[in-house]
C-alpha cells in the first residue's frame with residue numbers, strides 16, 4: 001500500500017470500519033491493476049488503428065470493413081489480438097472453464113424460442129436441433145484480458161462507425177455482456193439467429209479439426225421471415241451456405257440477426273475457445289430471466 005494513500009486517509013479523518021473498507025478497496029484496485037495489461041500488449045493497434053479515428057488508416061479500415069460486410073455479411077480482422085495474448089487468456093481461463101463453465105446442452109429451434117406466433121408447431125422451420133458447448137459468463141472472469149478488450153471503448157466506437165450507428169453501448173447484463181465459449185470434442189452450436197443485429201467474436205483457440213463457422217447470409221429480413229427458406233436450410237438444401245475457419249486472434253463481425261449460423265462439431269482434444277461480445281444501440285440492455293436460464297442455467 002503506498003504511503004500517501006494511508007496519509008490522505010488520515011487527513012480526511014476516515015475511521016474504523018470505513019477506513020478498513022477503503023484499505024480493502026485500495027488493495028483490490030492494486031491487485032486488479034497488477035493483473036491488467038496495456039491494451040497494446042493485447043491488440044495489434046499498429047495494424048488496426050481503431051483508437052485513432054482522426055487518422056487515414058482508421059478511415060481506410062472502416063471502409064474496408066463496410067465493403068466486406070455488404071459483400072459477405074461479415075468482416076474479419078486477422079491477428080487483431082496478438083496470438084500469444086490469446087493463448088495466455090485461454091490458459092488463465094482454463095481452470096474455471098474446466099470446473100465452473102455452464103454446460104449449455106439443449107434441443108432448440110433456430111429461433112431459440114418455444115413458439116413463433118402464427119407458425120404451427122409442426123412447421124419444418126421449427127425443427128429442433130442439438131447444441132452442446134461450455135460457457136463462462138462475464139461475471140466469472142472480471143480479471144481476464146477478454147474483459148479489458150470488451151471494455152476498451154475505442155472498439156465499440158469503431159464498430160459503431162463501421163455499422164453507421166450514432167453510438168453502440170456495452171451490454172449491461174452482468175452475465176451476457178460477453179461470454180467465452182469452449183467447444184470440446186464432438187460439441188457444436190447448432191443453427192440459430194442471434195438476438196442482436198450483429199455479433200462480434202474473437203477466436204482465442206482453434207481446434208485441431210472441425211469447429212467451422214457455417215452461415216447463410218441474409219436468409220430473412222425485418223419484413224420477411226422466409227419460413228420456407230429456413231425449412232430448406234434446415235433440410236440441408238440451401239446452396240448459399242458458406243463456411244470459414246478462423247485463426248486465433250481473429251476478430252469476426254457478422255450480421256447474425258438475419259444470417260442463420262452454426263459451429264460444426266469440433267474434432268480432437270484441443271477445445272475451440274471463443275469470446276463473444278454483445279453491443280446494442282441503446283444503453284442498459286439486459287437479458288430476460290428466461291434467456292439467462294436458457295443460455296446459462298441461472299438467473300443471476
Ligand SMILES: O=C(O)CCC(=O)C(=O)O
Pocket residue numbers: 181189194199201213261263274276
Ligand atoms: O462460436 C462462434 O463462432 C459463434 C458464436 C455464436 O454464434 C453466438 O454466440 O451466438
Ligand SMILES: [Fe+2]
Pocket residue numbers: 192193194199256261
Ligand atoms: Fe450466434
